[in-house]
Amino acid sequence: MTTSTPGRDFILTLDCPDRPGIVHAVTEFLVAHDANIVQCQQFDDRQNGRFFMRMHLESLNSAYGKDALIQGFGRTAEAYSMNWRLVDAAERTRTLILVSKYEHCLNDLLFRRRLGTLDIDVPLVVSNHPDAAGMAAAHGVEFRHIPVTPDGKEEAEAELLRLVDDLRIDLVVLARYMQILSPELCKSLEGRAINIHHSFLPSFKGAGPYGQAHARGVKLIGATAHYVTPDLDEGPIIEQDVARVDHSMDPARLAAIGRDVESQVLARAVRWHCASRVLLNHGRTVVFG
Numbered sequence: 001m002t003t004s005t006p007g008r009d010f011i012l013t014l015d016c017p018d019r020p021g022i023v024h025a026v027t028e029f030l031v032a033h034d035a036n037i038v039q040c041q042q043f044d045d046r047q048n049g050r051f052f053m054r055m056h057l058e059s060l061n062s063a064y065g066k067d068a069l070i071q072g073f074g075r076t077a078e079a080y081s082m083n084w085r086l087v088d089a090a091e092r093t094r095t096l097i098l099v100s101k102y103e104h105c106l107n108d109l110l111f112r113r114r115l116g117t118l119d120i121d122v123p124l125v126v127s128n129h130p131d132a133a134g135m136a137a138a139h140g141v142e143f144r145h146i147p148v149t150p151d152g153k154e155e156a157e158a159e160l161l162r163l164v165d166d167l168r169i170d171l172v173v174l175a176r177y178m179q180i181l182s183p184e185l186c187k188s189l190e191g192r193a194i195n196i197h198h199s200f201l202p203s204f205k206g207a208g209p210y211g212q213a214h215a216r217g218v219k220l221i222g223a224t225a226h227y228v229t230p231d232l233d234e235g236p237i238i239e240q241d242v243a244r245v246d247h248s249m250d251p252a253r254l255a256a257i258g259r260d261v262e263s264q265v266l267a268r269a270v271r272w273h274c275a276s277r278v279l280l281n282h283g284r285t286v287v288f289g
């Protein structure tokens with residue numbers, strides 16, 4: 001996270017086995033720490049018995065900053081076996097963007113960042129091709145070309161991981177990055193790598209989905225933003241959308257229509273992830289939009 005001036009607003013997210021008293025325990029903690037609820041969203045998954053909550057809270061007592069709230073909440077979390085996270089709502093997400101040759105999603109993310117509608121800091125753009133160097137420069141972002149060859153994949157991924165650590169990256173976005181990440185890299189980036197797949201998953205996984213869609217004669221094409229896992233294009237889905245197409249369109253036309261859908265879907269997914277609105281739920285997601 002990029003450290004900003006410590007704010008008073010925090011986001012608490014949690015999931016735990018569902019049982020009576022969870023909300024009471026959380027609000028009791030807030031009252032005891034002079035914190036006020038700004039917004040509270042919750043979901044009870046009655047199929048797997050898990051409870052999910054996202055709470056936007058305001059600390060009214062400067063004695064209770066982020067560290068104090070985290071230390072204090074630990075006891076409540078342990079009592080209810082919570083997975084939980086508390087972040088400063090003002091902190092911006094340090095984001096590394098991966099791209100190959102198609103630059104539309106990269107351009108869209110960087111434009112939204114410049115507009116201020118996407119709260120991300122982008123210290124670096126990385127690509128396995130040199131093509132996007134000009135786009136990064138146009139947005140004032142450093143660019144690193146890390147070629148990926150069949151024999152050099154492991155070394156390329158090691159360099160990427162070094163950059164993630166050195167630059168204190170919180171989120172890696174695969175903005176039409178056309179390399180399959182190794183299981184080891186997926187593990188290192190678990191829950192903080194988002195990919196945009198250019199189809200309405202689970203249809204048309206893998207390479208060339210627009211060609212697959214054209215061959216199938218679809219009347220809708222789509223895009224899917226999902227977390228990256230070792231199982232190609234099978235990670236937890238964050239956001240999707242579609243657009244109408246027809247029989248007269250060739251694969252290139254489908255891809256042209258799809259570009260806007262991909263960009264919009266990826267931007268929403270990144271925005272929601274950075275706002276702690278996406279929680280993992282056994283291979284699926286809970287999105288407090």
Ligand SMILES: Nc1nc2c(c(=O)[nH]1)N[C@@H](CN(C=O)c1ccc(C(=O)N[C@@H](CCC(=O)O)C(=O)O)cc1)CN2
Pocket residue numbers: 174177178179180181182183186195196197198205206207227228229230231232233234235
């Ligand atoms: N471990 C994962 N890696 C990646 C995922 C994922 O879900 N898990 N998503 C892909 C994105 N993708 C489609 O959206 C995709 C990218 C690449 C390929 C592919 O076959 N790549 C070839 C090389 C292609 C080239 O060099 O131009 C390969 O890696 O052998 C299929 C689907 C991103 N990575």
